[in-house]
Amino acid sequence: MDPRREWFETDYYAALGISSDASDKDITKAYRKLARKHHPDSSAGDEERFKQISAAYDVIGDSDKRAAYDEARRLGPAGLGPQMGGFASGPGGFSIRIEDLGDLGGIFGNLFGDGRGRAGRGGSMPMRGHDLETRLGISFRDAVSGAVTEVAVPDASTGGMRHVKVRIPAGVDDGGRIRLAGKGSAGSGGGPNGDLFVLVDVAPDADFGRDGRNLTVSVPITFPEAVFGADVKVLDFDGNAVTLRIPPGTPAGKTFRVRGRGVTTRRGTGDLLVSVDIVVPTKLSSAEQAAIEALRDVTDFEGRSGRRQREADPEPATFADTAGAQR
Structure with a gap:
């Protein structure tokens, strides 16, 4: 379909579920919400709906195109004249030439040419392509170590999808935004391409967590280990083993710091924060039960007297490499 005719026949605001007086911020918000929902890579993806959403945002998400689109819609349901260089309206067949539209004519001329395969007055104005945005789900390990993968984005030239290679930097955060320069919509009139922004969704890991550049992990210890060290x-x-030295009297939840074993980024390397979790046995041998009962009988516990708990910084841990050499 000729792009000028499509403007008359397609309500881009309705495609995004917003009103024609919506702010630029509301337009972007609506687009991102719908693009996330209908992206082909999502579980409920709809490629055709995603194309419609992207086409709408490509026009009304650009202030210059939006102004021209709004004015074109305001002129009414005028069928395009047979010469494609102006608009014809009603049974009387009056015509409006682009040259007679003043500033608006300049906008249409720059966007579409004069309808005869020629650029508008003064030649076609170079226009930068529209920026695109998509989401990418990655594993926790790929977020920590970095990876190379692909995302699918709309291809206006074919009406389908194109695949773009994405290099995931080591240490990217959940919700991080990766900019791929020149990988957005193609420019027109010799203008540069737009950019592609990839929003990263990091899946959780079964064992490790993140705190900035630090990795977090919990390790179980027994009650005797907590008491005696x-x-x-x-x-x-x-997967490298480190030796964590637990001092006598360590409480549950105590956190120790193993330096230099966290996430490595361009800004540096974080630490591994190890929290200890005291395991309470659920099955006891007769000897264990007797020993714990004896401990209960001689224990004078004052821990529920309302003392304020102190919050201490994670303490450095002494650790060894896989060969067991102390460092």
Whole structure:
């Protein structure tokens, strides 16, 4: 369909579910919500609906195109004249030439040419392509270590989808935004392409968490280990063993810091924060039960007397490499 005719026959505001007086911010908000819902990579994706949403945003998401589109719609349901260089309206067949529309004619001329395969007056104005935005789900490990993958975005030249390679930087955060320069919509009249922005959704990991550049993990210890202290083996994110020295009297939830075993980014490398979790046994041998009962009988516990808990910074941990050499 000729783009000028499509403007008359398609309500881009309705395609995004907004009113014609919506603000630029509301237009972008509506587009992002619908694009996230209907993106072909999502579980409920609808490629045809995604194309409609993208086409609408390509016009009314651009202030210059939106102004021309609104004015074209205001002129009414005028069928395009047979010469395609102006608009004809009603049984009387009056015509309006682009040259007679003043500033608006300049906008139409620059956007579409004069209808005879020629640019508008003064030649076609270079216009930058529209920026595109899409979402990408990645694993926790790819977010920490970095990866190369692809995303699918609308291709206006074919009406289908095109695949764009995305390099995921090591240490990208959940909700991070990756900019791919020149990978958006194609420019017109020799103008540059727009950019593609990829919003990253990071899946959770079964063992590790993130706190900025730091990785977090929980390690179980026994009650005797918490009371008397112990050296406990912990695996870092790469599977290397480190030895965590638990001091006597360590409370549940205490956090220890293993330096340099976190996420590496361009800004530096974080640490591994290890929290201890005291495991309470659910099945006891007769000897264990007798020992715990004896402990209960001699324990004078004052821990529920309302003392304020102190919040201490994570303490540095002494650890060893996989060979067991102390560092």
